[in-house]
Amino acid sequence: MRKVAIVGVGLTKFGERYDASLRNLVSEAGIASFQDAGMSNKDIDALYVGNMASGRLTEQEHVGALVADELALSNVPALKVENACASGGTAFRQAYIAVASGMHDRVMALGIEKMTDVSTSEATTGLGGAGDKSWELDDGITFPGLYALMARRHMHDYGTTEEQMASVAVKNHANAYKNKYAHFHKIISIDDVMKSKMIADPLKLYDCSPISDGSASLIMVPADDAKKYTDTPIIISGSAQASDTLRLADRDDITSIKAARIAAEKAYSQARIKPSDVNVAEVHDCFTIAEIMAMEDLGFYKKGEAAKAIFDGETGLNGRISVNTSGGLKGCGHPVGATGIKQAVEIVWQLRGEAEGRQVSNAMIGLTHNVGGSGSTAVVNILKRGD
Amino acid sequence: MRKVAIVGVGLTKFGERYDASLRNLVSEAGIASFQDAGMSNKDIDALYVGNMASGRLTEQEHVGALVADELALSNVPALKVENACASGGTAFRQAYIAVASGMHDRVMALGIEKMTDVSTSEATTGLGGAGDKSWELDDGITFPGLYALMARRHMHDYGTTEEQMASVAVKNHANAYKNKYAHFHKIISIDDVMKSKMIADPLKLYDCSPISDGSASLIMVPADDAKKYTDTPIIISGSAQASDTLRLADRDDITSIKAARIAAEKAYSQARIKPSDVNVAEVHDCFTIAEIMAMEDLGFYKKGEAAKAIFDGETGLNGRISVNTSGGLKGCGHPVGATGIKQAVEIVWQLRGEAEGRQVSNAMIGLTHNVGGSGSTAVVNILKRGD
Numbered sequence: 001m002r003k004v005a006i007v008g009v010g011l012t013k014f015g016e017r018y019d020a021s022l023r024n025l026v027s028e029a030g031i032a033s034f035q036d037a038g039m040s041n042k043d044i045d046a047l048y049v050g051n052m053a054s055g056r057l058t059e060q061e062h063v064g065a066l067v068a069d070e071l072a073l074s075n076v077p078a079l080k081v082e083n084a085c086a087s088g089g090t091a092f093r094q095a096y097i098a099v100a101s102g103m104h105d106r107v108m109a110l111g112i113e114k115m116t117d118v119s120t121s122e123a124t125t126g127l128g129g130a131g132d133k134s135w136e137l138d139d140g141i142t143f144p145g146l147y148a149l150m151a152r153r154h155m156h157d158y159g160t161t162e163e164q165m166a167s168v169a170v171k172n173h174a175n176a177y178k179n180k181y182a183h184f185h186k187i188i189s190i191d192d193v194m195k196s197k198m199i200a201d202p203l204k205l206y207d208c209s210p211i212s213d214g215s216a217s218l219i220m221v222p223a224d225d226a227k228k229y230t231d232t233p234i235i236i237s238g239s240a241q242a243s244d245t246l247r248l249a250d251r252d253d254i255t256s257i258k259a260a261r262i263a264a265e266k267a268y269s270q271a272r273i274k275p276s277d278v279n280v281a282e283v284h285d286c287f288t289i290a291e292i293m294a295m296e297d298l299g300f301y302k303k304g305e306a307a308k309a310i311f312d313g314e315t316g317l318n319g320r321i322s323v324n325t326s327g328g329l330k331g332c333g334h335p336v337g338a339t340g341i342k343q344a345v346e347i348v349w350q351l352r353g354e355a356e357g358r359q360v361s362n363a364m365i366g367l368t369h370n371v372g373g374s375g376s377t378a379v380v381n382i383l384k385r386g387d
Numbered sequence: 388m389r390k391v392a393i394v395g396v397g398l399t400k401f402g403e404r405y406d407a408s409l410r411n412l413v414s415e416a417g418i419a420s421f422q423d424a425g426m427s428n429k430d431i432d433a434l435y436v437g438n439m440a441s442g443r444l445t446e447q448e449h450v451g452a453l454v455a456d457e458l459a460l461s462n463v464p465a466l467k468v469e470n471a472c473a474s475g476g477t478a479f480r481q482a483y484i485a486v487a488s489g490m491h492d493r494v495m496a497l498g499i500e501k502m503t504d505v506s507t508s509e510a511t512t513g514l515g516g517a518g519d520k521s522w523e524l525d526d527g528i529t530f531p532g533l534y535a536l537m538a539r540r541h542m543h544d545y546g547t548t549e550e551q552m553a554s555v556a557v558k559n560h561a562n563a564y565k566n567k568y569a570h571f572h573k574i575i576s577i578d579d580v581m582k583s584k585m586i587a588d589p590l591k592l593y594d595c596s597p598i599s600d601g602s603a604s605l606i607m608v609p610a611d612d613a614k615k616y617t618d619t620p621i622i623i624s625g626s627a628q629a630s631d632t633l634r635l636a637d638r639d640d641i642t643s644i645k646a647a648r649i650a651a652e653k654a655y656s657q658a659r660i661k662p663s664d665v666n667v668a669e670v671h672d673c674f675t676i677a678e679i680m681a682m683e684d685l686g687f688y689k690k691g692e693a694a695k696a697i698f699d700g701e702t703g704l705n706g707r708i709s710v711n712t713s714g715g716l717k718g719c720g721h722p723v724g725a726t727g728i729k730q731a732v733e734i735v736w737q738l739r740g741e742a743e744g745r746q747v748s749n750a751m752i753g754l755t756h757n758v759g760g761s762g763s764t765a766v767v768n769i770l771k772r773g774d
Binding site for chain 2: 001021023047052053054055056058059060061062063064065066068069073075076077078079080081082083084090093094097098100101102103125126128129130131132133134137240241242243244245246247250258259262372373376377
């Protein structure tokens with residue numbers, strides 16, 4: 001398989017984008033990535049779109065063809081990839097395989113979700129489809145409820161506290177404040193989180209990522225061609241994905257996401273690195289407890305030790321490891337299909353030294369961790385600065 | 388890239404499967420394909436699921452993880468691929484790329500659609516998402532309406548008649564009658580088609596494929612490993628895909644599907660064959676006019692000459708070329724995400740000589756043609772009998 005590099009990235013402002021349609025968001029991110037790569041729409045020879053629920057949220061399926069049409073690509077193979085909240089990370093990996101295989105040479109991976117055209121309750125019901133409709137949703141549980149179960153068990157087994165979970169949100173809002181693309185630009189305190197409305201005990205409103213609109217795009221080429229497009233190609237040195245039961249209750253352990261552990265192990269092995277080599281990571285903090293589990297599943301901390309470390313500031317900007325410098329899903333926002341691609345865009349900026357106002361010093365190796373459902377899917381990608 | 392072979396296939400009965408859930412259909416097709424390949428669920432190392440509208444039709448997204456869970460695969464990378472009615476063909480091609488690249492060794496491509504849990508009107512609205520929501524559906528047109536426009540123009544430009552279109556349905560029902568998996572087992576006459584209820588002038592009820600439930604599955608491996616699993620491996624000698632505008636009105640010509648012409652040309656070139664080398668083809672007859680256009684787009688007939696040839700019986704079983712021996716979408720049924728995989732399953736059976744009661748003599752090369760929306764996506768795959 002060929003070595004693959006990212007040579008262009010683009011992002012929209014995340015948030016409640018009542019000013020923009022699905023097509024508008026696609027244009028905003030897609031064109032930015034063309035400009036960044038110094039390419040035109042006619043240069044792209046395949047398109048992978050990450051999107052979860054356009055059918056339910058906008059009554060538009062066939063979003064692969066829609067994006068190819070909106071960006072006026074040249075009749076290229078285009079498709080939508082769906083894996084709930086890991087749709088973006090999955091699209092990234094499929095685009096990577098397409099280039100690595102030799103099948104395509106200049107591939108776009110674009111993530112998109114337009115979520116605010118429906119009510120919050122309709123969006124929440126739509127997102128519920130990431131879990132098991134028959135054996136979870138029909139019994140009345142929502143996604144905050146599933147993660148609340150994981151949080152309670154993590155608290156029980158490891159002594160994790162609500163204040164430690166709150167510290168994840170505080171850190172991620174602080175990072176988002178420095179990111180012009182973020183949904184939220186609001187510094188919050190642990191006290192703010194603790195006093196926010198209870199959603200699913202022990203998760204409060206500020207423990208939950210928001211419902212956002214947004215799109216993110218990147219362009220991959222064979223590493224041998226990368227210097228034609230950029231002085232700082234970013235190499236994909238590992239890309240792995242794993243699955244687990246759809247229903248949370250069928251798992252061995254709900255204080256950890258097994259699919260993420262498996263994917264991380266494979267990605268580290270491909271990239272020939274160990275967790276401590278990672279300088280900067282974007283992880284899937286759909287709820288604050290999810291970031292704590294991610295730190296442990298990715299091997300950054302031993303089981304039961306991440307919550308205290310986060311609370312102590314070890315994962316803040318330029319800490320022991322800088323986590324969710326974009327603001328994460330919590331602060332930057334979570335347009336689900338776009339999230340996995342946005343994570344990679346942020347890592348590209350960090351590795352290039354272009355993360356204005358939130359740059360991690362000497363970032364050489366970055367990682368993205370994107371989870372679908374309550375952990376039924378996980379994708380881990382490892383990026384490094386090219387030579 | 389590695390040469391890839393299909394070593395196992397499985398299919399459910401298509402139809403109004405009120406007896407079976409989404410999960411039940413997946414099991415039925417998936418287990419049949421394991422048995423056919425002499426593999427167990429633990430042998431599979433990646434899963435590609437073709438599905439269009441599970442979110443709207445069953446409130447279940449994340450169908451990649453659901454299928455991996457239902458078939459008890461081993462935490463493998465699993466994902467859903469969506470391209471409207473070409474979701475199955477697209478999943479096939481992505482699975483092919485995954486094996487050809489060297490990324491995965493034993494890959495399942497499974498198509499599934501459960502459509503009858505909602506009303507026909509809700510299903511029709513859901514299918515409308517294959518077109519342009521803002522610029523077609525919101526203006527009131529349905530999918531039969533879009534294909535009716537194509538039919539009218541084809542009649543105007545080439546003198547195609549309603550009786551010639553009807554002959555497609557008559558042929559495909561005759562083939563379906565010989566296929567135990569088909570939705571319909573009912574011989575019909577041209578007169579029956581002509582007298583059936585008008586849906587969108589000139590398309591009548593019997594010009595339209597039905598709303599069906601069903602699933603289809605196949606397993607691919609590197610061709611070098613194929614003999615471990617089967618005496619008659621089927622080689623994928625060409626696989627290509629193309630896109631076009633989402634909206635029909637933006638096309639240069641609506642009497643032909645440009646994406647299909649582009650995909651066919653690439654697939655023939657990869658396979659180093661010409662159209663006349665194809666013995667058996669499964670084409671996308673969502674409406675009878677679509678099969679006529681397919682015959683022309685695939686180069687089997689010159690533009691404007693296919694309708695008469697079909698009417699004259701040239702594409703019947705063991706005719707000049709045998710088309711839609713399964714019964715096609717019209718006779719075998721059209722569970723949209725399953726269709727593209729079912730087409731490949733039928734071709735595998737034909738090339739192996741296992742198409743009981745509807746076998747094409749000396750079938751050596753077969754083709755599948757799967758279209759999404761009104762032609763915004765097309766996938767063409769070419770299969771041949773291995774040595």
